[in-house]
Amino acid sequence: MNVAVKKYKPGKIRERNEELILEAAEQEFVLHGFKGTSVQAIADRAGLPKANIHYYFKNKSNLYSAVLSNIIDLxxxxxxxxxxxxxxxxxxxxxxxxxxxxxxxxxxxxxxxxxxxxxxxxxxxxxxxxxxxxxxxxxxxxxxxxxxxxxxxxxxxxxxxxxxxxxxxxxxxxxxxxxxxxxxxxxxxxxxxxxxxxxxxxxxxxxxxxx
Amino acid sequence: MNVAVKKYKPGKIRERNEELILEAAEQEFVLHGFKGTSVQAIADRAGLPKANIHYYFKNKSNLYSAVLSNIIDLxxxxxxxxxxxxxxxxxxxxxxxxxxxxxxxxxxxxxxxxxxxxxxxxxxxxxxxxxxxxxxxxxxxxxxxxxxxxxxxxxxxxxxxxxxxxxxxxxxxxxxxxxxxxxxxxxxxxxxxxxxxxxxxxxxxxxxxxx
DNA sequence: GTCTATAATCAGATAGAC
DNA sequence: GTCTATCTGATTATAGAC
Structure with missing residues (x-):
C-alpha cells in the first residue's frame, strides 16, 4: 500500500493551480507577448495572488517555457x-x-x-x-x-x-x-x-x- | 518661387529622424511586440534620446500605428x-x-x-x-x-x-x-x-x- | 500552502534648460 | 530642434505574517 495515501490529497491543489496558471499564462502571452505580459495579469486571470505564480513557477521565464513545452507536446x-x-x-x-x-x-x-x-x-x-x-x-x-x-x-x-x-x-x-x-x-x-x-x-x- | 526656399533645409532633419525612428521601431516591435517594446529601446537603436521619439511621434501608440501604416502601404x-x-x-x-x-x-x-x-x-x-x-x-x-x-x-x-x-x-x-x-x-x-x-x-x- | 506588504527597477511621458 | 532631469505609475521578485 502506498504511504502517500494517508496524506490529505497531497498534489491535488498544486496540480489544479498549476493548470489554472498555465491556462491563464497562455492566454496572456498570446495577447501581449513574453515581455509585454505582466505576472499580475496572469494572476488576475487565474484568480490567484501574484505571489502564488512565483511560488509555483520560479519566474516569468520558467512559466513561459512550461507553456511552450505543453504546446510542443500537443x-x-x-x-x-x-x-x-x-x-x-x-x-x-x-x-x-x-x-x-x-x-x-x-x-x-x-x-x-x-x-x-x-x-x-x-x-x-x-x-x-x-x-x-x-x-x-x-x-x-x-x-x-x-x-x-x-x-x-x-x-x-x-x-x-x-x-x-x-x-x-x-x-x-x-x-x-x-x-x-x-x-x-x-x-x-x-x-x-x-x-x-x-x-x-x-x-x-x-x-x-x-x- | 517658394518662400520656404530661404529657410535652411526645413524638413530635412525631421524627415531623416522620422525615418530612423520608424526603422528602429519596426525592429523593436517585431522582437518584443507592442507592449513589450520600450521607447527607450527604440531610442537607443535609433541613436537618439528618448525625448525625441516623443517629440516626433506623440506617444508609443501613434508610432506603432505609423509603422503599421507603412507596412500596409508596402x-x-x-x-x-x-x-x-x-x-x-x-x-x-x-x-x-x-x-x-x-x-x-x-x-x-x-x-x-x-x-x-x-x-x-x-x-x-x-x-x-x-x-x-x-x-x-x-x-x-x-x-x-x-x-x-x-x-x-x-x-x-x-x-x-x-x-x-x-x-x-x-x-x-x-x-x-x-x-x-x-x-x-x-x-x-x-x-x-x-x-x-x-x-x-x-x-x-x-x-x-x-x- | 496562501497572500499582504514592500523593495528595487523600469516604464511612458513631460518640463524646461540649452 | 535637442536632450537632461524628473514625475508618476507599473513591473518583477521576495520577505515574512498567517
Whole structure:
C-alpha cells in the first residue's frame, strides 16, 4: 500500500493551480507577448495572488517555457509513423485533416508558437535545431522514396511540409483576419470540413496525387 | 518661387529622424511586440534620446500605428488590376512570385503584420473590416468568373487567397524556423527561385491550371 | 500552502534648460 | 530642434505574517 495515501490529497491543489496558471499564462502571452505580459495579469486571470505564480513557477521565464513545452507536446503527434510503403495520398489527406482539426481546437497554442518563432525563437532555438530538424529529416526520406517510386510529383519534401504547416496553421494564427474577411464570429464545423477539403484538393492534386 | 526656399533645409532633419525612428521601431516591435517594446529601446537603436521619439511621434501608440501604416502601404500593390479576361495561370504565377519576393525583401514587415493579427489585430481591426474585405470581395468575383468559365477548378476563391498568403508569407514570418530546418544562415537568390517554382507548381496544378 | 506588504527597477511621458 | 532631469505609475521578485 502506498504511504502517500494517508496524506490529505497531497498534489491535488498544486496540480489544479498549476493548470489554472498555465491556462491563464497562455492566454496572456498570446495577447501581449513574453515581455509585454505582466505576472499580475496572469494572476488576475487565474484568480490567484501574484505571489502564488512565483511560488509555483520560479519566474516569468520558467512559466513561459512550461507553456511552450505543453504546446510542443500537443502538436507533436502528427505524421508519426509513416513509411515508404504507405499511400502518399492517404497520408497527406490524414495529415491535413489532423492539422486543420488542431488549428480549430487549439488556436491559441498555434498562435503562441507562431509568435515565438516570429520573434526569432529565443526560447526554443535548440528544440528546432535538434528534435524538429531530426523529425523533418526522417519524414523527407519517406517523401523522397515516394518520389523515386514515381508515386508523386518531384516536389521538394521540405517545402511540401512547410506548405502543409503554413496553410493549416493559417486558420489558427490569422483567425482574426480570416473570420473578419469571411464575415463570421467563429468557425463552425462546416467551415472546418470545407477548409480541409479545399486544402486536400489543391495540395494533393498539386503533387500529382488523387484528391 | 517658394518662400520656404530661404529657410535652411526645413524638413530635412525631421524627415531623416522620422525615418530612423520608424526603422528602429519596426525592429523593436517585431522582437518584443507592442507592449513589450520600450521607447527607450527604440531610442537607443535609433541613436537618439528618448525625448525625441516623443517629440516626433506623440506617444508609443501613434508610432506603432505609423509603422503599421507603412507596412500596409508596402504590401498593398499586388493583384491590383486583374479582370475576368486575364489568364488565371499567369495571374497566379505573378502573384506568387511577387509575394515570395516581398517576403524575401521585407521579412520584418510581414512579421510585424503577422504579430498584430495573431494578437487579435487591436490596431488594424477597422482596416481589415473595410479596405481589406473590400479588396477580397473584388478579387473573388474575378476568380468566380474564371471558375464559371471553366478556366479552373471550383476552388473557393477566399481560401485560395488565404493559401497564397499563408504559403508565401510563411518564408518571412517563420524565417527562423525555415532557415534552421534547411540548415542555412540566410536565403540565397536560388532558394527564392526554388520556393517560387515549388509553390507555383503545387498551387496552379492543384487548381487545374498549367504550371 | 496562501497572500499582504514592500523593495528595487523600469516604464511612458513631460518640463524646461540649452 | 535637442536632450537632461524628473514625475508618476507599473513591473518583477521576495520577505515574512498567517
Amino acid at each position: 502538436w507533436n503527434d502528427s505524421l508519426e509513423d509513416i513509411t515508404a510503403d504507405d499511400d502518399p495520398a492517404e497520408v497527406l489527406r490524414n495529415v491535413i485533416r489532423k492539422k486543420v482539426e488542431l488549428s480549430y481546437l487549439h488556436p491559441r497554442s498555434s498562435k503562441l508558437f507562431a509568435m515565438e518563432i516570429i520573434q526569432g525563437a529565443p526560447h526554443i532555438r535548440e528544440y528546432i535545431r535538434s528534435d524538429m530538424r531530426q523529425w523533418v529529416r526522417s519524414k523527407t526520406k519517406v517523401f523522397d522514396a515516394w518520389i523515386a517510386a514515381g508515386k508523386m510529383d518531384p516536389i521538394d519534401p521540405v517545402h511540401l511540409i512547410f506548405m502543409i504547416w503554413s496553410t493549416t496553421q493559417h486558420y489558427a494564427d490569422f483567425e482574426t483576419q480570416v473570420l473578419t474577411l469571411m464575415n463570421r464570429a467563429e468557425y463552425e464545423r462546416d467551415d472546418i470540413e470545407r477548409i480541409t477539403n479545399c486544402l486536400v484538393h489543391v495540395i494533393l492534386k498539386g503533387c500529382g496525387l488523387n484528391p | 504590401w498593398n500593390d499586388s493583384l491590383e488590376d486583374i479582370t475576368a479576361d486575364d489568364d488565371p495561370a499567369e495571374v497566379l504565377r505573378n502573384v506568387i512570385r511577387k509575394k515570395v519576393e516581398l517576403s524575401y525583401l521585407h521579412p520584418r514587415s510581414s512579421k510585424l503584420f503577422a504579430m498584430e493579427i495573431i494578437q487579435g489585430a487591436p490596431h488594424i481591426r477597422e482596416y481589415i473590416r473595410s479596405d481589406m474585405r473590400q479588396w477580397v470581395r473584388s478579387k473573388t468575383k474575378v476568380f468566380d468568373a474564371w471558375i464559371a468559365a471553366g478556366k479552373m477548378d471550383p476552388i473557393d476563391p477566399v481560401h485560395l487567397i488565404f493559401m497564397i498568403w499563408s504559403t508565401t508569407q510563411h518564408y518571412a514570418d517563420f524565417e527562423t524556423q525555415v532557415l534552421t530546418l534547411m540548415n542555412r544562415a540566410e536565403y540565397e537568390r536560388d532558394d527564392i527561385e526554388r520556393i517560387t517554382n515549388c509553390l507555383v507548381h503545387v498551387i496552379l496544378k492543384g487548381c487545374g491550371l498549367n504550371p
